[in-house]
Amino acid sequence: KVADVPNLPDAFREQLHDDGIEELYPPQAEAVEAGVTRGENVVASVPTASGKTLVAQMAMLSRVAEGGTALYIVPLRALASEKAEEFRAFEAFGVDVGVSTGNYEGTSEWLAEKDVVVATSEKVDSLVRNNASWLGNVSCVVADEVHLVDDRERGPTLEVTLAKLRQLTSDLQVVALSATVGNAEVVAEWLDAELVDSDWRPIELKKGVHYGSALHFEDDDQVEVRPRSGEKPEAALVRDALEDGGSSLVFVNSRRNAEAAARRLGDTVKPFLTDDEQARCEELAAEIRDVSDTETSDDLADAVANGAAFHHAGLASEHRSLVEDAFRDRTLKAVSATPTLAAGVNTPARRVVVRDWQRYTGSGMEPLPVLEVHQMMGRAGRPGLDPYGEAVLLAKSHEDLDVLFEDYVEADPEELRSKLVAEPALRMHVLSTVASGFARSRTALVEFLRETLYAVQEEDPARLESLLDDVIRYLEQNDFVTRDGDELAATGLGHTVSRLYLDPMSAAAIVDGLKAADGKPSALGLYQLVSRTPDMYQLYLKSGDREQYTEEFYEREQEFLGAAPSEFEDARFEDWLSALKTARLMEDWASELDEDTITTRYGVGPGDVRGKTETAEWLLGAAESLATELDLGGDVVVGVREARKRVQDGVREELLDLVGVREVGRKRARRLFDAGIETRADLREAPKATVLAALGGKEKTAETILENAGRQDASMSDVSVDDAPDEVAA
Ligand code: ADP
Known part of the structure; x- marks a missing residue:
């Protein structure tokens, strides 16, 4: 019975009562027996929709009641907001809930004020890298969907993050929630946890x-x-x-x-x-x-x-x-x-x-x-x-x-297997572990890696070390770390790469490409460069694409950054063409083509267009930092910045000034520009009737935009579209 669970705040018991929850589901009861409200580590491997969330809530609230902070790690951003919404109910009894998914940089000190923080594993990883001091207050961490440690892309970050959190904080309670998997006992062994392994469901x-x-x-x-x-x-x-x-x-x-x-x-x-x-x-x-x-x-x-x-x-x-x-x-x-x-x-x-x-x-x-x-x-x-x-x-x-x-x-689910040593995970995590000072020597790295699931599962301990040595060598060759005997240190460049959350291989490709630039690189050249990195999901070449993009490849060859492969290096050439196709999508977007034409032309959804352009924006921001770090010269930096802003706002160069005004997006900027209002300064001087007409006669919008552009008197009350020049009014 909920009433019998130790260490729960009374207000939470009441809330559960109001929600009609008096009795725990059997796996929840098992978790309580295992000590989930008494600070014990617990791995709960139970089917979807069998009440895992309540197990987590009981653990978190029992620790918060003692004055600690609880951290709830989710695999997807969409889930972060959904979970935070669910936990907001605790605010009724004074438990502050925060959600942190955004920007990878920074330490987010404001989170220190919160009792429960929901974050993606990438976010937590970056907080650890940035030495966010409030992590020291965390006394309970929940890993949701922990079976995703098996996922090639997201798994290693979750694995490393949990290992680091456990090293950072003594006495940290870990609660891991998993779908039913074949070998939950290995996860429990890794996390020194009690295992609740059940296939009970609330409904047949x-x-x-x-x-x-x-x-x-x-x-x-x-x-x-x-x-x-x-x-x-x-x-x-x-x-x-x-x-x-x-x-x-x-x-x-x-x-x-x-x-x-x-x-x-x-x-x-x-x-x-x-x-x-x-x-x-x-x-x-x-x-x-x-x-x-x-x-x-x-x-x-x-x-x-x-x-x-x-x-x-x-x-x-x-x-x-x-x-x-x-x-x-x-x-x-x-x-x-x-x-x-x-x-x-x-x-x-x-x-x-x-x-x-x-x-x-x-x-x-x-x-x-x-x-x-x-x-x-x-x-x-x-x-x-x-x-x-x-x-x-x-x-x-x-x-x-x-x-x-x-x-x-009738089949049992597969067994989980750590993907930590799959590339590029090990590269990234080794660099960040060194750059953040978490480990300052090869010996310390080995010690840290022994705390991962990979180490629990790998039977040959020599293998971990030989893989590690390959990675260290790669990082050294690309100037990301220096090595002195056992000692390791990140270079300025290595720090930048780690802080930017880049795959070192992406960083190396960007650095080589930018170094090869002769004067100001073109937007297409830069888009193609970032599309070549492992951090960008390239568009597929469909049948017929190869021919089309091969033709474009030769037409625009002089714009590419770095040595292009020859047509006879099959795999590399194909990769280069996919990157070109991806870059052409970005170029279309940054040339004000409308979204519908783009989605049709490339056979993708609007979410993909946004996904690609956002990744490009991030990678170009990183490229700008790298170019500055390496002192590659003004032309390169300016070219990168322009290309980034254009892909960010989806406009040609001539509109960059206008889209800097709040409430002016790509469409409005184009209409204003075509009406002869080409800059923010023009917005302050132009006849109001022209502005109003260019904005489709919407007075409120026109006033807001003029105010945002810094115009003293923005009122549109006596202005008529009819006073605008004929071609604009039309
Ligand atoms: P999971 O995280 O395992 O997929 P959820 O935690 O989302 O499942 O739970 C599914 C549903 O079951 C939720 O609507 C939750 O309110 C409800 N629930 C959880 N525990 C109990 C309980 N002990 N009694 C009644 N309903 C419960």
């Missing part, structure tokens, strides 16, 4: 496979779900759930597939909507169109008007939360999603359909890991609302039917 989950006209459940139960003529099996399953009043979540393997599926699911859902629901869906569709005016936005709104939606990482974040909320409150009855939705975001459904259990990799179709499919399946069933949850995989052949039962329904 029926798993099965659909084939032909039947849904086969694991207990040999069968129900008929027969697709009508021309109906896809996933649509039949969604319709079947709707006939029983339940909503469905359909997992597919690509954004395109998610969008196409949502369009079709709309046709399935629409006949089930009541008039009232229909009206709500239409309101929501209008809200979606208001967020942005792109093809994706249109497609989403069209599906939503029919009661269905898609959800993927290419969506704008406002769109994403609108879809999540509307699915939770049942306005939307079916959502087709890529696996990003399965991780974290709480969106339960009566029925989960795993339509695509394979995905494209570089070399063809590959089956998804069991762990991932189980997480998707775990989204089925809403406690208190549904009688049970159903998770269904789709079989296309009779053979699939058996395979899917064996490989997913």
Whole structure:
């Protein structure tokens, strides 16, 4: 019983009581027995939606009650705000909650005032690098989705961060929350923790496979779900759930597939909507169109008007939360999603359909890991609302039917394996560990690395040291560290690279490219340079692209920075062309092409355009610091700065001054410029009627902009668009 849990603040017990939580779920009770409210380390490996969050809350609040600070580490930014929102309820009894995801630099001393801090692992890693002193007050750290230590990209940072936090703070309580994995005991061994390993769920989950006209459940139960003529099996399953009043979540393997599926699911859902629901869906569709005016936005709104939606990482974040909320409150009855939705975001459904259990990799179709499919399946069933949850995989052949039962329904999830020594992780973390002074010698590095999961799992201790020596050599060769016997120190350049959070390999590529610049580099040259680094996700070359970009390659060869590969070095040339394609997207954006044309031209979503341009902005900011650090000369620095600002605001050079005025974006700046108002100074002098006309006659906007430009009298009360020159007014 909640009442019997030791060390919880009474106010929290009351809050739980008000939320109708009197009794702990069994895995929660096990965690309490293991001492989670008495400062003990606990690893909880339990299924999705089985109440892991409450385990964390009990640990954090019991430590905060003693005057400590709790740190909650999440893998994704989107989850940081969601969790912080959840914890805000504690403010009612005086527990201050802060969230820190942004900017990698700085120590964020303001967080010292907070009792509970939610942050991504990258953010925590950077706080450790910057020696944020408040980390010393942290007495409890929670690692959410700790099974992601197995993730090539995000895993190593989480692993290193936890190891560092444990070294920094004596007596730190670690609580690690994990989906069910094959070897949770290794994680517990690594963290010196008690293990709660359970497959208990708050609501029954029926798993099965659909084939032909039947849904086969694991207990040999069968129900008929027969697709009508021309109906896809996933649509039949969604319709079947709707006939029983339940909503469905359909997992597919690509954004395109998610969008196409949502369009079709709309046709399935629409006949089930009541008039009232229909009206709500239409309101929501209008809200979606208001967020942005792109093809994706249109497609989403069209599906939503029919009661269905898609959800993927290419969506704008406002769109994403609108879809999540509307699915939770049942306005939307079916959502087709890529696996990003399965991780974290709480969106339960009566029925989960795993339509695509394979995905494209570089070399063809590959089956998804069991762990991932189980997480998707775990989204089925809403406690208190549904009688049970159903998770269904789709079989296309009779053979699939058996395979899917064996490989997913009945299979255990995979074992976790540390990815720390996968490149580029070790490079980055070794450099930052030296630069932050956390380790000042090879010996200290070895000692530190022994505290990682990798060391727990690696049977040959010599291997860790030989990998480490390779990395140290690479860092030395590129002038990032110096070595004197056992002693290691970061150079000025090494410090800059670590502070900028760059992969040393990206930094080395940027440094070489900038050094090769002859005078002021062009924006395209710089965009291509940063697109060549491992920190940028390049666009794929589709069929036909190779020819087009090879042609552009020769046309613009003199703009590239550094020695270009020859056409006969296949892999390197291909990589260079992908970087060129990515750079052309940035150049289009920085030449004021509209978003819709860009998304069509490159076959990407608006979220991708933003993702790429933001990464470019960050890498060019880093390039500017590197150029300054290395004294590469004014031309280079100016070129980099201009290219960065242009990609940041999506404008040509001539608009840079105008977009510096608050509330003036790329479109307004262009209209003002075309009306002859070319600079901030012009805004202060220009006839008001011209300004007003260029801004589409919007008085309030015009006044705000004039004020922001520093104009004394910004009032538009007596100004008329008709007084503007004809060509502007038109
Ligand atoms: P997980 O983090 O394991 O995916 P959550 O912590 O989000 O799962 O919990 C899922 C739901 O269960 C939440 O809505 C939460 O309020 C509810 N819940 C958690 N613990 C209990 C409990 N002991 N009794 C009733 N409901 C609970």
